[in-house]
Amino acid sequence: MKLQELASALLITHIHGDAETEITGIEADSRKIKTGDLFLCIPGLTADGHDYAPKAIALGASALVTERVLDLPIPQLVVKDARYAMAALSAHFYGYPSKELKLIGITGTNGKTTSTYLIEKILRDQGFTTGLMGTIQMKIGDTYTEMERTTQEAVDLQRSFRMMCEQKTDYCIMEVSSHALELGRVKGIHFRSGIFTNLTQDHLDYHKTMDAYAAAKGLLFSRLGNGFSADLKERQYAILNADDAASQTFSKLTAAQIITYGIENDCDVRATNIRITAQGTEFKLVSFAGEAFFRMKLVGKFNVYNALGSIAAALAEGIPLEAIRNSLEDITVVDGRMEVVNEGQDYLVLVDYAHTPDGLENALSTVRDFAEGKVITVFGCGGDRDRTKRPLMGKVTAKYSDFLYVTSDNPRTENPDAILDDIVPGLKEVNYPKEKYELIVDRKKAIQKAIEGAGPKDVILIAGKGHETYQDVMGVKHDFDDRLVAKAAIRGRER
């Protein structure tokens, strides 16, 4: 594509340099530049892409997008807002692929990943081809790619959408993080449905206040439904959790058709007669499409919420309730979410991804409900992330645990001991007895100790890292998988 043609996606009348320059790719990271690429110089939070322009040129970049003219020998598109340009130019370069897909976006503090897998299952059982993007991976059909982030940067996102189109994907189900919404990674993307799971504390390091965090999530809905359509295929839906106060705000922001779901409040898709056991959940679904009895293998009331949002999204696509039920009843586990580590031992070991106060509240209250023995929790908090959630996570775990191992999650660039020290005030606030917890920085040792100390019928919840197969210490990702560490410890104890 010629630079001139690409520039037509923006209000650019003047190009510094040769407008006929051929652009064969588009990148915002100098480390990924190939010959012929356009390099977007993004002023970021920690670095300024403009500083990497010379490196991009050395690697063969054929043109730049900049916010100021640089004294460099290749053509430049000078724009006011390089992030906006990144989203708009990427969409244009890849031919607006989101319009060729039915895109279902999910936002909320907890439950996004889980919901993507539930919806994927329902759609695939109906014979649709699907793409999935989120924390665990990107999946196109049965091909998996590990991702750096939950929601990709605009350039990568548009490229992935194009790949999905090439593989004749009908639906793409994706997690939309608040960072992505705030940083414009999904700007201009055409969503068919937006789902809101819930809003509780996380990421205040980035958003600073809960209001700002909510406003970021709201962007998914304010951009939905900008034109009414008689054609069902073009309709857009905002699927909102009626039991979360933020939904009221989001409902005012959107022009899309609203479908509400929940348990406590009156809504369009509601679960009643809920029964939670260690084996799963049961509930009666009452909806505009009729009633049905669901029996799922996923545990916890929070998974009823995830199921409800997914059911609402599927109903909006015209999928029969019976079929939805059959699909959801089939799902046994979502990778790293309440995943049982079973080596035949007489105590239960669960690996879960709860890494927020509310996630822990949900996971632990569920465990507490069905535990016949003690509840032993192993958890920590991620470094370089919201510090204010640390004592809150301590407080929640104290509320439900008979014994606690406070350990490292991904310390990233922080001192691991200091992270543990930030958790302890939460334990002290609720007078959690000193003899009921231990601080063990080494996560492997903490897991081993928890397993060595477990008695018959006890439940050990290892929280925070779920599906992760690494531990990030000072930017180095060391192999680490809670499930494998737990397995080895169980076997070691038996010997």
Ligand SMILES: CC(=O)N[C@H]1[C@@H](OP(=O)(O)OP(=O)(O)OC[C@H]2O[C@@H](n3ccc(=O)[nH]c3=O)[C@H](O)[C@@H]2O)O[C@H](CO)[C@@H](O)[C@@H]1O[C@H](C)C(=O)N[C@@H](C)C(=O)N[C@H](CCC(=O)O)C(=O)O
């Ligand atoms: C807060 C946040 O999301 N920051 C992301 C953002 O940073 P940024 O825009 O400020 O970029 P920067 O690192 O300052 O660099 C500026 C520019 O220089 C470029 N650069 C930089 C270095 C270099 O050698 N060459 C080069 O070209 C970068 O590609 C970028 O375009 O863009 C960068 C490039 O894409 C990301 O690496 C960075 O993610 C950081 C590492 C991060 O940790 N993000 C997390 C918090 C995140 O996004 N998480 C959410 C999930 C949350 C959830 O699931 O709940 C997610 O969607 O994954």
Ligand SMILES: Nc1ncnc2c1ncn2[C@@H]1O[C@H](COP(=O)(O)OP(=O)(O)OP(=O)(O)O)[C@@H](O)[C@H]1O
């Ligand atoms: N609907 C929910 N409400 C509250 N907690 C939940 C819910 N669903 C899952 N959880 C808890 O939160 C953890 C993370 O779930 P999941 O990975 O589905 O969320 P996510 O929103 O994708 O998280 P992330 O922001 O890290 O991508 C689970 O392991 C579980 O403990």
Ligand SMILES: N[C@H](CCC[C@H](N)C(=O)O)C(=O)O
């Ligand atoms: N998407 C979340 C995941 C947190 C997972 C936890 N293991 C941690 O490292 O804090 C984040 O990036 O904040």
Ligand SMILES: [Mg+2]
């Ligand atoms: Mg996720």
